[in-house]
Amino acid sequence: MDKPNSEQFESTEQRIFEAAHELFTLKGMAGAKMQEIADRAGINKALLHYYYRSKEKLFEAVVKAVIRKVMPKFLQILESELPLLEKLEHFVDTYIDVIRQNPFVPLFVISEMNKHPDRFFDEIVPKDLPRLDFFYKQVEEAVATGLIRPVAPRHLVINAFSLCVFPIIARPMARIILGISAEEMNQFLDERKKEVKSFLLHAIRP
Amino acid sequence: MDKPNSEQFESTEQRIFEAAHELFTLKGMAGAKMQEIADRAGINKALLHYYYRSKEKLFEAVVKAVIRKVMPKFLQILESELPLLEKLEHFVDTYIDVIRQNPFVPLFVISEMNKHPDRFFDEIVPKDLPRLDFFYKQVEEAVATGLIRPVAPRHLVINAFSLCVFPIIARPMARIILGISAEEMNQFLDERKKEVKSFLLHAIRP
DNA sequence: GTCTATATTCCGATAGAC
DNA sequence: GTCTATCGGAATATAGAC
Numbered sequence: 001m002d003k004p005n006s007e008q009f010e011s012t013e014q015r016i017f018e019a020a021h022e023l024f025t026l027k028g029m030a031g032a033k034m035q036e037i038a039d040r041a042g043i044n045k046a047l048l049h050y051y052y053r054s055k056e057k058l059f060e061a062v063v064k065a066v067i068r069k070v071m072p073k074f075l076q077i078l079e080s081e082l083p084l085l086e087k088l089e090h091f092v093d094t095y096i097d098v099i100r101q102n103p104f105v106p107l108f109v110i111s112e113m114n115k116h117p118d119r120f121f122d123e124i125v126p127k128d129l130p131r132l133d134f135f136y137k138q139v140e141e142a143v144a145t146g147l148i149r150p151v152a153p154r155h156l157v158i159n160a161f162s163l164c165v166f167p168i169i170a171r172p173m174a175r176i177i178l179g180i181s182a183e184e185m186n187q188f189l190d191e192r193k194k195e196v197k198s199f200l201l202h203a204i205r206p
Numbered sequence: 207m208d209k210p211n212s213e214q215f216e217s218t219e220q221r222i223f224e225a226a227h228e229l230f231t232l233k234g235m236a237g238a239k240m241q242e243i244a245d246r247a248g249i250n251k252a253l254l255h256y257y258y259r260s261k262e263k264l265f266e267a268v269v270k271a272v273i274r275k276v277m278p279k280f281l282q283i284l285e286s287e288l289p290l291l292e293k294l295e296h297f298v299d300t301y302i303d304v305i306r307q308n309p310f311v312p313l314f315v316i317s318e319m320n321k322h323p324d325r326f327f328d329e330i331v332p333k334d335l336p337r338l339d340f341f342y343k344q345v346e347e348a349v350a351t352g353l354i355r356p357v358a359p360r361h362l363v364i365n366a367f368s369l370c371v372f373p374i375i376a377r378p379m380a381r382i383i384l385g386i387s388a389e390e391m392n393q394f395l396d397e398r399k400k401e402v403k404s405f406l407l408h409a410i411r412p
Numbered sequence: 413g414t415c416t417a418t419a420t421t422c423c424g425a426t427a428g429a430c
Numbered sequence: 431g432t433c434t435a436t437c438g439g440a441a442t443a444t445a446g447a448c
Contacts, residue, residue: 028236046426107317107320115233120378120382155398161372163368172323173315178360179337188361199361202410252445
């Protein structure tokens, strides 16, 4: 269907996007160069401008896609119909899995959000993001019935995110803090799902 | 003692360093420009090269200073002689305070560590960093005496760091997750010290 | 030590042939 | 749609006067 180039199963535009995604998440907006992106996509620099008008636009496209893909996913888990404790376990399991597979994405998003906070709130974050109303209600009910001790629902959410994300995005720093080898660090992260679930559930038990 | 310039109480070299510190932590190596740094230091671009040979060297100086100043500080708290539970509370209190005053430093360190992990382990991280041997022993004893439930000491350390650091460095993201205003986010972070301490201590109680 | 002026390299963007 | 060639500006770095 396409040009008979050996590896050209995806469209050029798609290949550009993927190369840009990889390099932007790795090096940030200023650090990634158009030439590099073109090289990785296996095309010429001029084509970048043909498909996306400017570096700025290309960057925006990547940021927007990442945000719109990642953010709703985890909020939806929290808003699902699962019972509270299973839900928290499910959240930890899937979240840690996804982040370990894409370790640079969260740090990229956090960095860029800090550099241009206004842009994100005005343009990039989808207006229809799930809110956590159901989750909050579920927590309050669990407190009322004595299933868990009294906890502030918002802090519980952020605690769950923190415990999952931080050790992975700050992996080299964690290695230094713990004073362990790369090998041991891998093992440490392998234990992480079990440990975080245990920690979370113990923290909120009555 | 110096030139009688109105604001020149610190040496030029120092002013350059501080300007560089500010801009590098804010924008990263690629994002900060030499011209900007010179402007903020109130001197000429050429002087940057007189004191520090290149942008690369200036950047290294900043990174090295930040790491060597910040990292030992918190490890020392964990290695202090305080009883375990008070120590954890003290750690949370001071750590959250410091990070809220310098919200960009941890993210900067984490980002740069991810970009050049080897450099850090080889050159930048001080060889005499405190190790957490005493802390680990203290945790094991607390488990043995029944003061706390059985927990993996390393995960406890990283959990404490995660809960303190993440919400502050990922502040805009946290705002989006929680769907709250800037005002409410401030209040949320004000509650944070209390909530983290409570969460940590509940998580490890027998 | 500090400045102005300039060299040099790099990078984003465009023109124009195919 | 894709390429080569090139422009124009920005950023790092140096030369040289004071």
